Amino acid sequence: MKKVEAIIRHFKLDDVKNALSEQGVFGMTVIEVAGYGRQKGHTETYRGTEYAVDFVPKKKIEIVCSDENLQKVIDTILRTAQTGQIGDGKIFVTNLEDSIRIRTGETGQDAI
Amino acid sequence: MKKVEAIIRHFKLDDVKNALSEQGVFGMTVIEVAGYGRQKGHTETYRGTEYAVDFVPKKKIEIVCSDENLQKVIDTILRTAQTGQIGDGKIFVTNLEDSIRIRTGETGQDAI
Amino acid sequence: MKKVEAIIRHFKLDDVKNALSEQGVFGMTVIEVAGYGRQKGHTETYRGTEYAVDFVPKKKIEIVCSDENLQKVIDTILRTAQTGQIGDGKIFVTNLEDSIRIRTGETGQDAI
Amino acid sequence: MRTYFLRGLLACALVGLIATQFLVTSVVAQTTTEASPEVSEPREVVPVEAGNTNEVEVPEEEAPGLDSGDNAWMLTSSALVLFMTAPGLAMFYSGLVRKKNVLGVMMQCLFLMGLMTVVWSLWGYTLSFGGDHPYIGNMEFLFMENVQPAYDAELGEPVTPMHGTIPEYTFMLFQGMFFIITPALICGAFAERMKFSAMAVFSILWGTLVYCPLCHWVWDGGILAYGEPSSLAGGALDFAGGTVVHISSGISALVCAIFVGKRLGYGHDDMRPHNLTYTTLGAAMLWVGWFGFNAGSAGAADALASNAFAVTHFSAAAGAVAWALMEWIQRGKPSVLGCASGAVAGLVCITPAAGFVLPMPALAMGAAAGIVCYYTCTVLKQQMGYDDSLDAFGVHGVGGTLGAVLTGVFATRNVMGGEPIGLYEGGGVSLLIGQVVAVLVTVAFSVFATAFLLKLIDVLIGLRVTQESEIRGLDISEHGEEGYIFS
Amino acid sequence: MRTYFLRGLLACALVGLIATQFLVTSVVAQTTTEASPEVSEPREVVPVEAGNTNEVEVPEEEAPGLDSGDNAWMLTSSALVLFMTAPGLAMFYSGLVRKKNVLGVMMQCLFLMGLMTVVWSLWGYTLSFGGDHPYIGNMEFLFMENVQPAYDAELGEPVTPMHGTIPEYTFMLFQGMFFIITPALICGAFAERMKFSAMAVFSILWGTLVYCPLCHWVWDGGILAYGEPSSLAGGALDFAGGTVVHISSGISALVCAIFVGKRLGYGHDDMRPHNLTYTTLGAAMLWVGWFGFNAGSAGAADALASNAFAVTHFSAAAGAVAWALMEWIQRGKPSVLGCASGAVAGLVCITPAAGFVLPMPALAMGAAAGIVCYYTCTVLKQQMGYDDSLDAFGVHGVGGTLGAVLTGVFATRNVMGGEPIGLYEGGGVSLLIGQVVAVLVTVAFSVFATAFLLKLIDVLIGLRVTQESEIRGLDISEHGEEGYIFS
Amino acid sequence: MRTYFLRGLLACALVGLIATQFLVTSVVAQTTTEASPEVSEPREVVPVEAGNTNEVEVPEEEAPGLDSGDNAWMLTSSALVLFMTAPGLAMFYSGLVRKKNVLGVMMQCLFLMGLMTVVWSLWGYTLSFGGDHPYIGNMEFLFMENVQPAYDAELGEPVTPMHGTIPEYTFMLFQGMFFIITPALICGAFAERMKFSAMAVFSILWGTLVYCPLCHWVWDGGILAYGEPSSLAGGALDFAGGTVVHISSGISALVCAIFVGKRLGYGHDDMRPHNLTYTTLGAAMLWVGWFGFNAGSAGAADALASNAFAVTHFSAAAGAVAWALMEWIQRGKPSVLGCASGAVAGLVCITPAAGFVLPMPALAMGAAAGIVCYYTCTVLKQQMGYDDSLDAFGVHGVGGTLGAVLTGVFATRNVMGGEPIGLYEGGGVSLLIGQVVAVLVTVAFSVFATAFLLKLIDVLIGLRVTQESEIRGLDISEHGEEGYIFS
Numbered sequence A, B, C: 001m002k003k004v005e006a007i008i009r010h011f012k013l014d015d016v017k018n019a020l021s022e023q024g025v026f027g028m029t030v031i032e033v034a035g036y037g038r039q040k041g042h043t044e045t046y047r048g049t050e051y052a053v054d055f056v057p058k059k060k061i062e063i064v065c066s067d068e069n070l071q072k073v074i075d076t077i078l079r080t081a082q083t084g085q086i087g088d089g090k091i092f093v094t095n096l097e098d099s100i101r102i103r104t105g106e107t108g109q110d111a112i
Numbered sequence D, E, F: 001m002r003t004y005f006l007r008g009l010l011a012c013a014l015v016g017l018i019a020t021q022f023l024v025t026s027v028v029a030q031t032t033t034e035a036s037p038e039v040s041e042p043r044e045v046v047p048v049e050a051g052n053t054n055e056v057e058v059p060e061e062e063a064p065g066l067d068s069g070d071n072a073w074m075l076t077s078s079a080l081v082l083f084m085t086a087p088g089l090a091m092f093y094s095g096l097v098r099k100k101n102v103l104g105v106m107m108q109c110l111f112l113m114g115l116m117t118v119v120w121s122l123w124g125y126t127l128s129f130g131g132d133h134p135y136i137g138n139m140e141f142l143f144m145e146n147v148q149p150a151y152d153a154e155l156g157e158p159v160t161p162m163h164g165t166i167p168e169y170t171f172m173l174f175q176g177m178f179f180i181i182t183p184a185l186i187c188g189a190f191a192e193r194m195k196f197s198a199m200a201v202f203s204i205l206w207g208t209l210v211y212c213p214l215c216h217w218v219w220d221g222g223i224l225a226y227g228e229p230s231s232l233a234g235g236a237l238d239f240a241g242g243t244v245v246h247i248s249s250g251i252s253a254l255v256c257a258i259f260v261g262k263r264l265g266y267g268h269d270d271m272r273p274h275n276l277t278y279t280t281l282g283a284a285m286l287w288v289g290w291f292g293f294n295a296g297s298a299g300a301a302d303a304l305a306s307n308a309f310a311v312t313h314f315s316a317a318a319g320a321v322a323w324a325l326m327e328w329i330q331r332g333k334p335s336v337l338g339c340a341s342g343a344v345a346g347l348v349c350i351t352p353a354a355g356f357v358l359p360m361p362a363l364a365m366g367a368a369a370g371i372v373c374y375y376t377c378t379v380l381k382q383q384m385g386y387d388d389s390l391d392a393f394g395v396h397g398v399g400g401t402l403g404a405v406l407t408g409v410f411a412t413r414n415v416m417g418g419e420p421i422g423l424y425e426g427g428g429v430s431l432l433i434g435q436v437v438a439v440l441v442t443v444a445f446s447v448f449a450t451a452f453l454l455k456l457i458d459v460l461i462g463l464r465v466t467q468e469s470e471i472r473g474l475d476i477s478e479h480g481e482e483g484y485i486f487s
Ligand SMILES: Nc1ncnc2c1ncn2[C@@H]1O[C@H](COP(=O)(O)OP(=O)(O)O)[C@@H](O)[C@H]1O
Pocket: A007, A034, A035, A036, A037, A038, A039, A056, A058, A085, A086, A087, A088, A089, A090, C026, C027, C028, C029, C030, C062, C063, C064, C065, C101, C102, C103, C112
C-alpha cells in the first residue's frame, strides 16, 4: 500500500475530493497547513510595523491506497488541482507497511 | 523504528493517551484533521443555501516507537479508540529511517 | 529523496525557516500540532473544576529533500531549534518513493 | 440520584410551606402591632412603591403629567435590560459551553427575545399587572388594551394611559424585558443537551404559570407585596427582582439540571469554556445593563434611581474583587472567569435591595455574594454532583436568596424614610421574617411548578436530544449551522 | 444576465414614474376633497411631525425652552443609532462573510462612520434639512452655520439654535447617524469583492445625490412629505425611514449586486458565514439600537416615543419568531441566522410605521416581514440568481417596501389623532396611494441614480478588485491585515 | 537605554517645572490685567463650570430641585463611560495582543472595574472632590458620607445631597467611571509582561496618589482649575479630562513601558494583533461610550451637552479619516487598525475642548490628532525604540497634549460666552499659556510619581513575570485559563 500526501491550494479541495470519489477513492484525511516555497507571500503592516508573511495557507490531503490505485490517484489530483500558477503544490508518495481499521481490526487492503 | 499514525474520534484522544502512558509510551504528536470516508457528514443551510459537509473532525495521533513496541501500541489504540460505529478511524504504519532528539542530538532509539 | 519531519517549539519556526533558506532549502510545509512528551503541561481551573492540560502547542515542519541535502537540513534544524530545555522536540526521517510538482507534473528531484 | 434530589427539593419545599404557615400566624400579632402601622403610613410606602411595582397611589382624576426625564430614563433602562439578554447574557453563557454548542445557547437567548415578547404582549403583562387580585392578574391589559393609546372623541385627540409620570407603555416595556431574561437565565442549567423545542414550550409555560403569578404576588399587590394587609408575614421588599427573577430562575434551574440529567461525559470529557473572552465581555455588558435593571426599577430618574445605580455598581465591584481574591488565596491565581462570576453574583445579590440600602452595606453584600457563590459553584456543586452547566443556580439562586435575606438586614429609613426598618438599624425582625417567608414561598412554588412542567414536557415531546445529537453538538443537530468556520 | 436585470429594473422604474404621474393626477380630486382637509388641520399633523421631520410649527419669537428630558432621550438615541452601525451592523455583516474578508466589511462600517460624518457636517445636513424648497435643501446650515451656538452681543451670552424642545445640534446629530448607516447597509450587497476606494467614492456621491434629496423630500417638506400641498398624491408617512433609509438602500443594493456581478466561485465555493456568533450578537445589538432609531424619531421622550418603542419591539419579536418558524416547518430546523434575520426584517418593516400604528398590527407587520423576507432571501434570490452577498435587498428593500405599504393600512388616529386615516380603520385608500407613490418614486430614483453612479465610478477607477485580490481576500489585499491570528 | 530614557523624561519634567515657575510669574501681570477680569465675571465662568467640575455656585439654602432630564442623561452617561472600559477598552486592547495574553488584558480591565470602584467609594471620591483645599480633597465624602441620603428627623423623610440639578450620587458615579478607565488605559503600556499583582497594587497607588490630586487640581478648584485666583497661570480649561485622564495616563504609560522594559523577542517575534475584529469593535464601542464621557461632562442634558456631543463625534470622524488617509498615501493601503486608532486619537484630542469649541475647529483638531498620533506610533516609536505595547502613550499621551494645547487656540465665547478667550478668536495667549503650564505640571507630576511607584513596587514584589511565564502567556501563567478553546 502507498500513502499519497498532496499539498494543494485551499479552494481546490472540493474539486479534488469529488474527482477522487468519482474514481472510487472514498477515503482521505485533510489537514490545514502553511506552505513555504516559490510562491511569494505578502506583507502586513500594523501601526508602522511591517511583517513579511512567507507562509501561504494550503490544504494537505493524505490518501492511503493500494499500489494499483496509486497512479489513478496521482493522475486525478494532478488533473484537478492544477492551475498552472506557482503554488499549485506537491504530491509525495511513501510506502506504507500496514494499515488497520480500528472499528473492525481488519488490516491491509481491507482496511481502506 | 516505526511511525504509527492513528486517525481517531475527537473525544477518544484522552482515553488513548492515558492508555498509552500506562503502557509506558510517553510521547506522541496530535493533529487536528478533517476526515472523509464511510461515515457520512451532515448538511447545513444558510438562508436557503444548502451545504453538504462531508468532512468529519478527527484527531490524528503520530507515535514513533521501536519495532518491539509496535504491536503494543497498535493493540492499545485498537482497544481504546473503538466504538464499533462507522468512523472509528484507521491506523497506518510506516518505517522510520532515523529519529533525533533536538535537545541532545541523540539519535535512534534513545531519541524517543 | 527523504522526508524530514521536525517537531519544534512554537517560537523557533522563523529562525529555522530563515536558516534553512540561507542553506538554499526553499520549500517546507508547516503544521500546528499538540505535543505530548517529557515536557510537562499545565493545569487550568474553571469554577473549581481542574483540567490537566498535557499537550503543549508545537510546530511540525515537513521538508522533502534530496539524500545529499539530508544531513545539511538536519544539522540546520538541530542548530537553530535547540534551547537545551526539555521540549525542544524531535526530527524524524522517512524515505520518500516519489514526489511530483502539481503545476508542471515534474517528478523526483526536479519537483522540489 | 435524580429522584433522590427531587425528593430533597420537594421536601424542602414542603418545609417551606409549613414554615410559612407557621411564621405567618406567629407573626400576625407582631405585624399588626408594629409592622403594619409602619407600612400603612403612606410616606414610608412611597419609596417602596417607587420600586418595581404597579401600585401608583396617585388618584386617576388628578394624574401627574408625563415627565420627559423619567420617560427618557425608563426607555433607556428598557433598552439596557434587553441589552442584558443579548448581547450580554448570550455572550456570557455561550462562552462557557463547548464550541459545538455556542449557537445553541445564543439561539436560546435570541429566540426568547422574540417568543417571550409575543407572549408578554398578548397575555403576559395582564396576568402580571392586571387588577389587584391577590393571586393573579385580571384581563384589563389583554392584547395591550388600556396600555395602548386610544382616540378620545371628546378631546379630539389620542389619550395614552399613564403609569405615574410615565406612559403605561413604558412600564409595560420595562417589565417585559424582565420577562425575557428570566427564562433565559434558566437555560444555563440545561445548556448543551436540551431539545430546542422543549426549551421553547417550557419557556412559554414557565413564563405564564410561574413568572406571571410571582410577579403579581410581589409587585402588583399580591400575597408577597410589601405592606399589603393581605400579604404573608407583611410581605417582602424586592426592589428589582431578587425573588421574582433570580430566586425563581435559579431554583427552577436547579430542578431542570437534576431533571434533565448530566451532560454526556460529564466529569470525564474536556468541558472547558470554549471562549472566555465572550464570557468576560458578556459579564461587562451585564454589569452595564444591570444599571437599567436596578436603577430603572425606581420607575423614574429621581434620587432613588441614583441610589440604586450606586449600590448596584458598588456591589458588583465588591463581588468581582471578592471572588477573585478567594481564588487568589485558595489556588494562587485569580481567574477572569472568577472575576466575571463574582461581578454577576454581586449584581444578583443587590437586586432586591437596590432601592433600600446604602453604599457601604452594598459593598458588604457584594463581597458576601462573591464568597458564598464561589463556594456554591466550586465546593458544594462538586459534592452534590448535579450538572448545572453554567451555574444558573449557583449564582442566581444562591445569590438571589442571599440578597433577599440581607435586604431584611440592611434596608434603611435613610433611603426609604419612615421608621427604622431593617434589622441592622434596629427595625426588628419583622421585615427579615417577611423576606424569609417570601423566599420560602418562591422556592416552594418554583420547585413544584417547574418539576410539574418538566414532567409534562418530558412525556409529551421529550426534554433531551439524542446521544448522537449531543455528541455532534446542538449547533449542527438542532440548528444545522456552525458557529465558527475559520479554516 | 446583468444587462437583462438592469433593463428590467429601469423598466420597472419607468413604470413607477408613469404610475406616479397617473396616480397623482387621478388622486388630486380625491386628495383635495378628503385627504387634504384631514391633513391641513394642524391638530392631526402634529403627531406626524413628531415623526422624523424638520417641520416645527412653533413660531420663532416664542420658541419653547429646551426640555432636558427630551434632549437626554435624543442624545441617547443618537448614541444608539451610531451603535447600530458599529458594533451592530459591523458584527451582523462581518459574521456572514468568509474569514478572509471580515476586516473588509468592518472597515466599511467604521470608515463610513468617519467619512459620512465629515460629509454631513460640511454639506450633508444643509442639503437635507435646509430651507423648504420642494426638491433640495438650501445652504442655511452649511458648515454647521445656524446649528452651532453663536455669541449674542446684546444678551452677552451664547445662543444655541433650537429645534422644538431640543437644540438644532441634537436633531442634526440624530439625523447624521442615519446618514452613516444607510450607505453602510448597501455595503452588504457588494461585500467580498468591491474596491475600498470605489466604495468610499460611491458612498460620498450616493449620500450627497441620493440620500440628501430623498431625506429632504420626505422629512423636510419636500415632494413626498405628508400633508404638504406640493406633495405627490398627498405625500407619505415615513416615521423613521422606511423609504429614506431602507427602500433607498435596499434597492440601491440590488442594483449594486447586479452591476458589480457575482463573487468568484459563487454557487460553487464554500461561502458559509465564517462567524455566526458575530451575526447573532450583531442582530441583538441592532435590535437594541433600533429603539433609538425609531423611538428617537419621535424627537422627544413623549408618549409617541413610547408607542414607537413598543411597536418596534413587538415587530422585531414577531419577525424573529416568524422566520424561525418558517424554517422549522419547511426544513425541520429553526436556525440562528434565520431568527436573527427575522428580527431585522421585523425592525425594518415597522420603521416607517412606528409612530402611527398600535401594538397588535405591529405583531402582524413583523410576522409578515419575517415570512416575506424569508421567501425573498431563500426562494426568490435563488431563482433570480443575483448575488446580494448579505441580502441587503432581500431584507431592507423588501422589508422596507412592505412596511411602507402596510403603514397605509394600519396607520391609526388612535396614535395620530384626527380623522380615520389608515385603510384598516376606514380611512380610505388615499394614504395607501400616497405610500405606494412614495415607494415607486423612491425606487425609480434609487435605481437611476445608483446605476448612474456605479457606471461613472466603474469608468473612472473601477468597481471591483482583481481576481487575485478577491481570492486572497480583501483583508490582506485591500488593507494589509488579517482578522484573526490564532496560531 | 532604560535609564537613558528615564533621565530624559525626568529632565523634561524638570524643565517643565522650571518653565512653569517662569511662566507663572511672567504671566501674573497679564493674567491680572486681562485674563482674570474675564474669568472673575461669574457669567462667563458658568459654562466652564458646566464642565467636569465640582464647583456649583448655587447657594445651598436655595438649591435648585432635581431635574429628571439631567439626572437621566447623567446616569446614562455614567453607564456609557463604564461601557468604555469594558467591553470597549477590553476589546480594543485585547485584540492587539497575542492570543496567549488575551485574557490577561481583559482581566486588567474587568478587575479594575471592581478594584477602582471600591477604592473610589472608600476614599477616592473624597480625595478628589472633597472641600476646596488647593492641593488635595478633604474627608467630607469619606465612605460616601454626604453623598448618600440621610434620614432627616424634622422633615420625616430622607434627604439626598444634591450637586446642582442632579444628586451628588450621580456626580460621584460619573466621576467614578473616569477613575476606572484611567489606570486601565495605562495597562496598554505594559501589556503581555506585567505581573497581575503588580498591576493591581500600582493601580491602587496610582489612582490614590496621582489621579486624585490631579483631579482635585483641575476640577475641584485646585491649582490648575480655570479661573481660580490660586491657579497657576490662571489655570487651564479641561472639559472632560485631557490632562486628568489622557495626559496623566499617557505619560505614566510611557514611564511604565520604559521601566518594565520590552517584551521578550520584541522586534523579532511575530507580535501581530491576534484579533483585529475585537480591536475594531472595541474602537466603535469607545466612540459610542465617549459621548457619555464628553457630553456627560456638561453635567446636564443642556445645549452644552449637545455641543460636546457634536464636536466629539466630528473630531472622532476626522481622526479616523485622517489616519486612514495617511496610511493610504504613505503605504498604499488604509488599514482598519489605522482607522480605529485615528478615531480614538480624535476622541482623545477633543476631550479637553469638547465644551469650549465649535464643530469646524473640532474637525481640524481630529484631523490633526490623526496625523500627529500616526507619526508618533509609526515613525517616532520606531526611532526611540521603547515598547509601548498598545500605544497608550502614542495615542493618549500625545493626543491629550495636542488637545490641551489646541483648546487654548480654539476655545470660543460662542460656546462659553464672555470675552474672546481662545487665541484663534483673538483672546490672546493667556489661556494658551495656562494650558501649556497645566500640561507641563501634569507631565512632571506623572513622570515623578509613576517612576517612584514603579521603583517601589519593583523592590517590593517585582513588576515583571518570569521569562517562562511570559513565553507561555499570561492567560495560563497568571490566571490558569485559556481564552479560546476551538479544537
Ligand atoms: N521541499 C518541500 N518540502 C515540503 N513541502 C514543500 C516543499 N516545497 C514546496 N512544498 C510545499 O508545496 C507548496 C507549493 O510549493 P511552491 O514552490 O510554492 O509552488 P510550486 O509547487 O508550484 O513550485 C508550498 O507552499 C509548500 O507547502
